[in-house]
Amino acid sequence: MTQVDLYFSVGDVLHAAEYCSFRNELEALHSVLSLIDNRIMSCENMLAVLQVLRKSTLDLIYELGSKIRYETTIFENINVDREKRLLQWGQSNGVGAKLYLAYVQGAGRGAIAREDLKVGDIALDIPVSVIISEDVVYESDMFTILENINGISSDTMLLLWSMKEKHNGDSRFRVYFDTLPEAFNTGLSFGIDAIMALDGTLLLEEIVQAKEHLRLQYDALFPSLLSDHPDIFPPELYSWEQFLWACELWYSNGMKVMFPDGKLRTCLIPIAGFLNHSVCPHIIHYGKVDSTTKSLKFPLSRPCKAGEQCFLSYGHLSDSHLVTFYGFLTQGDNSNDVIPLDIDVAQGDSLKDGSLMSNWTSYMVRGTWLSKNHGIFHYGLPSPLLDELRRSRNPLFRTITDTHVNLEIELEILDDLRSTFEDMIETLASPDDREHCCWDVNLALEFKDLQRRIISSIVASCYAGSKLVEQELCKCKNLGSYSYFSNEQHP
């Protein structure tokens, strides 16, 4: 489980058995399957029991996958000659592929299963020899210059290498570079209108900061590299726009790979670079070179039918990260989409002027449709946040399960949260007419829609929660009390 999932599952013991993210569930079932497979390989007895367990685990994986069906529309009429050439080049260099490449709706190119693929089948097997890693820089003429630049990372060296190699007609990776798009269209390329459209979201700051960071990196290298070594760094290949193109290439296509020497390197992986991301992926375990075959394998963790698009998980990434560095929003519920909420929990100790000491603490909130528990005292909202708000009003409060709950306080908390989030919604207005907007403004507005959907769900849950508490309060008032033990009243 990720930190985010742990945070949101705190206090939701009753519903802990239900999974909160598809990927986590698949990962858990996959770990069970690996354990069983290891036992089957190592022990001779109990084989029949282990086989039954294995079958049950596979059934659960199939059942999980069968709940998900994202239809991929494949555009058969778009020319994929360059992609086919890359696949042929790969195969002649030892790549094993059970996938073919095609244009798919909404995501450029994607990888499609050639045949029905089962759990454990290797969709792609990529020899290290075709992987682009820092080694290519060491072999190049720019290395002797770059190695003398104080503090330069191998990732930055690779950026500079790829800017030049893209134009090298004799490159060993020519067919790969030929398949790369002229523009990546990530958040890093947002124009001013799209940035303005993000007003009211934290993504605006995220993109501006990321771009400023890259600009500083660029300015630290250029123009000095160009004037000192114009033969190695031809100025026409090293403009800011080309630098940004290379950054987008590496952010959106780079994968971290663990090599047999134990070193983690950022790599470009021809052919595997066509796998699109999903929150319900088929492939979750990849990224470690098999030291026996000297290749990187992409095994399936759930089945993929012939003709279906085969998805990878790029990681536990939020949609704001995906927009900034990849240029798209996920389909389906992304449990990594959280709204940070910093609250000032004033301490009991007061300062000299008599004011209370402030103590800002960060909490998170996400779409309440992801929560299974909308009952009283939970409301679909995260328990760590609710408990902190309860403690700030009643220092004796410990947890909801063993504490005397004050219903008036519950109402206050829900009211405060609702008004905080209602204020946020007001800053998220966006135009209805988007027909003539550019790709970047459209993406910015879609992101804003997502934020509004999350915040609206929180506001709705606060309203619904208040209703529940008011009903309870009415009952208690009739009994002559404003509070009660939550665990006694709600077994």
Ligand SMILES: C[S@@+](CC[C@H](N)C(=O)[O-])C[C@H]1O[C@@H](n2cnc3c(N)ncnc32)[C@H](O)[C@@H]1O
């Ligand atoms: C590693 S590449 C995958 C191949 C890519 N579709 C192409 O045509 O080259 C990553 C890029 O693919 C696109 N992409 C990946 N997953 C996507 C998804 N689920 N929906 C839309 N676009 C996606 C984004 O443009 C992203 O920057």
